[in-house]
Amino acid sequence: MSAALRDSLDVNQKPAFDESITKRQYHSYQPYSNVALGNNDEIRIAINQQDLYTFPAESYLYMQGTINKPATVTEEVLFVNNGAMFLFDEIRYELNSIEIDKIRNPGTTTTIKGYISIPHGSVHRYQNAGWDSDGNKTGTFELCIPLSHIFGFAEDHRKLIINARQDLILHRAASDVNALKTAKDGCTVTLNKLLWRVPHVHVSDAVRLKLLKTLDSRRSLSIGFRSWECFEYPHLPRTTKVSWAVKTSSHTEKPRYVVIAFQTKRKNNITADMSKFDHCSITSLKVFLNSDTYPYDPLSIDFSTDKYSVLYDMYAAFQESYYSGDRSENSPLLSKALFKSEAPIFLFDVKLAQEAVKTTTSDLRLEIESSINIPESTSAFCLVLHDKMFEYNPLSGQVNKLL
Known part of the structure; x- marks a missing residue:
């Protein structure tokens, strides 16, 4: 007898509701400087408040920008597939000022990883992250890029981060040429807004008590x-x-x-x-x-x-x-x-x-x-x-x- 059929015989079983998480809301974190988003700039976004339960595995980068082309360029300018990642030459994630994960050349790295990892049925969702083989043909763009598309840490470690300072550091590339495709040089990309949107999790009293006992035990938590x-x-x-x-x-x-x-x-x-x-x-x-x-x-x-x-x-x-x-x-x-x-x-x-x-x-x-x-x-x-x-x-x- 299958497990599903056996369960169907238990007519006295009551439905169970998981109320361990009482609320989850996204909070936006901004860079230290909203104007230092240009080429060669270091963009640092920090979560300084430590008495939080955050879930970085489901966080994402919110990005707004403009594709600029000089008057001499009359041809169409395309934002290449996964083009936003080519705007940076390094991205890293730190926990209490210790580097946990880092990718160099994030454009090529995440493009290769995307080709092998993105399921065919999820292609429309990833278009919202700039994954579009036809390119972005407009002068402006707005993207939500999951952190799991950038780091193995965010893809694999699906646990809360508790009572820790977190930093996301992005280094803008010296040139935007690899993010674009057109017939002539001279085109650039301007980042108008960059936010790190992170879920804050509120838990039930029973779960909170359990987490407080973990803190009191001084036990270290694993990140694999x-x-x-x-x-x-x-x-x-x-x-x-x-x-x-x-x-x-x-x-x-x-x-x-x-x-x-x-x-x-x-x-x-x-x-x-x-x-x-x-x-x-x-x-x-x-x-x-x-x-x-x-x-x-x-x-x-x-x-x-x-x-x-x-x-x-x-x-x-x-x-x-x-x-x-x-x-x-x-x-x-x-x-x-x-x-x-x-x-x-x-x-x-x-x-x-x-x-x-x-x-x-x-x-x-x-x-x-x-x-x-x-x-x-x-x-x-x-x-x-x-x-x-x-x-x-x-x-x-x-x-x-x-x-």
Whole structure:
């Protein structure tokens, strides 16, 4: 007998209502300076009041801005897909002045992560965050960007943050050229408003008493998540074989997934779309993690004859593996045809390799092969999703990194 059928027999069961949360309201936090939002500025937004229960996992950035073009530019100016993230060169989140999570090159990092993570059924919701393959054709824009689109911390750590100071720091990029696409240079982006909107949670007396006992116990609370770290090889050599030593890290920083993408003549080029990637006639790519090799069998890819089914299958299987059924719909964002034309991504699941790695360090290396010489001005990006672990003490304010 199924559990649902068995429950249907209990006619005396009374409905239960969860009243542990009595109220949840969004509060807006502004930067220290509302005028220092231009290129090269550091934008710091702080939550100084510590006697709060906040839920940063469901917070978001509210952004208003204007796309400016000089009179000499008569062509249409597009805000590229995920263009708001290309306005910054670094974003980080701090807890009690200790860095918890940080992404460099947030435009490319969150674009790659978005292509592999956003379910197809949620594409309309993410349009509100600037995820629009057709681009924003108007002179103004208004966006709500979930913090879970920016940090692995916000995506994975779905717990209240209690009795702690929080800071969100954004560094504006020196140029807006990567956020825009048009026929001529000279266009810029002006940020008119930037707010961090964070849910404040009010709980029932029973839950409040439980949380106060946690504070009195002086017990540290854990923060575990998967961080997104993006590495760049700015100019690949014009050969058919390239070896790239990506990073050497401590064994505690366990890589879970390795994602590789390529771009040719797109960076700092306003006539090209920085949110798209190129296949560069890659025929094979191997990931070496110490003594382990991924994939075991060599990839035999030929984009010229549309032989990339194995590559697409690795891409399409990511959401089910990464989110473990937490999402109602684990369907890839891109069709097979769009995968080739917009984001031919090489995605490797390496999380099971860690059981066999006994050394104190992990060496990550890539071997890339192409059917022709890699085109001039081609960059490679390697996004590594790896574990991070912190603990913080709500009473003393101390924050320690464990992983």
